[in-house]
Amino acid sequence: MRKILFFLCCLFFLNASAQQLTSNPYGLDIVSSWTIYQDSCKKNDNNRLIEIKKAIPGILLDIKYATRDNFMKQVMYKQARAFARKPVVNQLKKIQAALKTKGYGLKIFDAYRPYQVTLAFYKQASDKNFVANPKKGSKHNRGCAVDLTLVYLKTGKEVAMPTTYDSFDPAAAANYANLPAELIRNRDFLIETMQRYGFRVIPNEWWHFDYIGWQNYSLMDIPFEKL
Template sequence: MKNNVFRFTFTAILFCLIINIGGCGENSKTPIGKQLLSPIDTDYVNLEEYIPGIHISLAYYTTNNFTGQKLYSSPVAYLRRGTADKLKSVSDEVTRDGCRLVILDAYRPPEVQWKMWEKYPDSRFVANPHKGHSDHSRGCAVDLTLADEQGRQLEMPSGYDQFDPSADRNYSDVSPARGANARYLENIMIKNGFHPAVTEWWHFVDVDREKYDVSQEPEQRPPVS
C-alpha cells in the first residue's frame, strides 16, 4: 500500500513539473530566436527615429547641391548604430546649450560617390572611388551643421559643399561669429569620438571607421530601429 501511495505521489509531482515547464514556454512573449538577436554597432539605424530632436535636411535628396542633380531616392538618413550612438551624445550636449543638429548627409550609396567624382574629380573635397570609397559609404561619416531652438541654421564659415578655402578649418579668414560656431561644433564632435575633415567644416568621421565596410543601400536590408 505504501509503495502505491509513493508511486502515485511521485507521478503527480512529475506531471505538475512537466505542465509548468510547458506553460512557461507557451506563455513566453518573445520567441527564442528573437531573444538571441541583440543590437550591434554595425546595424543601420534611422537617425530621425534614433536621435530625438535631430533635424534631417539631406542636400542630395534635392537639386540644391554641387552636382545640380537629385542623387538620393529617399530623404531618410542612416548611420551605423555605433556611430549614431556617438552622434546622440553630441545631440544631447548641443541641446543643453540651446542648439540642435541638422544632418546634411549621412550614409551615401557607393554609386552616388561615383557620380560625385565624375562631376567634381578633386580629392581634396570628393573622395576618389578609384582609391576607396568615402566613409559615407561605410555609414560612419556625417555632414552636419547647427540650428537654434527655432530651427534657424547658425552662420558657418561657408555654405555646404562650397569647395574653396573658406570651408576649411582655418577660421582666420571668416568672421569671428562664424569661426566660433564652427569651432564649437568641431570641439563637441571630437570630444564624442569623431575626426574632423581638414578641408570641410561640416564633415566628420567616426574614429572607429575600420569597424565598418563599404555597403549597399540600407533600404535593401531593413534597418534595425
C-alpha cells in the same frame, strides 16, 4: 561525379558571393547584398545602419542629395533619409543632448552614402579634393561619416558658419583663419563638440566628421529603399 558536382556548386557559390561583394570598377570589397548585410548585423549588432531621425526624434534633416540643391544639381537619393552605424548614432544622440542644454541642436545634411553615389560624385565633380576617391571608397560608404551643422533649438535656424554646406570655397577648410571672429567661434565650437564624442573633422570641410574606428566597417552599396 559527386565530387565534381560538389566542386561546381562551391565554385558557383563563391562566384555569386564575389559578385555581391566586388561589383565595382576597382575590385573593392563592397557589401551590396541584403543577405550579407543582415548576416553581418547578426554577428555584430554594431554593423546595423540605424535611421538617425527615428533614433533621435529632435534632430533636423536637410538631405540635399534628395533634391537638386547640391553641387551635382540633380537628385542623387530617392529618399530624404539619413542612416549611420549604431555606435555613430549612439554618439550623435549624446551630442544632441549635450547641445540641448546650451540651446543648440544638430542638422544632418548627409550620412551613410551608397557607393554608387560616390562613383557618380567623383566622375562629375569639378574639384576632386571635395569628393572621396572611389578607388578607396568613402567613410560615408561605411556608415561612419556625417555631414552636419548647428541650429538654434528655438527657431531651427542654422547657426552662422564660414560657408554653406558643400561649398568648394577655401573658407570651407576647418582651420581657415581669414574670417569674422563669430564664424570662427561657431565653427570651432561645433568641431570641439564633435571631437569630444569621437568624431574627427576633415581638413577641407568644416561640416564633415568621421567617426573613430571607421576602419572596422565595410564599404556598403545598399540603397535607402532597402533599409
